[in-house]
Amino acid sequence: MPRFARLFEAAADTLNAYYQTVAENDIDGLMALWIDEDFASFIDASGSHWHGIDSIRAGLAQLAAGQALPAAVEPLDVRVYDSLGTVVYAVAEAHRLRDPLAPPRMVYTTYVMVHERGEWRIAHVHASTMPNETANEFVAKMRQGQGALH
Known part of the structure; x- marks a missing residue:
């Protein structure tokens, strides 16, 4: 019996590849994951806004050069809307x-x-640093086994 690929699992593979290339500080690999369009955009947790592939590449390269690109990104709670x-x-x-x-x-x-x-x-990434109070509540709930957003 043939095995059918689930369409949205491939999107998760792209997200996992994003995490891996960030950890490897691999800007070329990271940029290969983006849509090839000028409407792509990235808002970094520092508040920087980059629009278009060239701007995103330059911004990420600047983060990597300054050691501001994370060594690892650990997803703690994932919500998917497809x-x-x-x-x-x-x-x-x-x-x-x-x-x-x-x-x-x-x-x-x-x-x-x-x-x-x-x-x-x-096509788009928008990152926002959690306020300290929210981060502390999030961690406390994770430790209590209630889940991140319970």
Whole structure:
């Protein structure tokens, strides 16, 4: 019996590849995940806005050069909203910095992916640093086993 691929699992593969390329500090690999359009946009947790592929590449390269790109991104709570051709991930993340002594940064990130030419591509990323009070509540609920947004 043939095995059918589930369409939205491939979008998750793109998100996992994003996390991997960030950890590897691989800007070329990271940019290969983006849609090839000028309407792509990225809002970094620092508040920087980049519009268009060239601007996103330059911004990410600047973060990587300054060691501000996380060493690892750990998804703690993932919400998925999908429709034909578009998947939105709303993710609570711990961004582990390259300094091993620095505490992780708690960040909410939204990823918008579109299905283009048979592949899932990133069209938009919006990251926002969690306020300390929210991050502390989030961590407390995770420790109590209630889930992140319970």
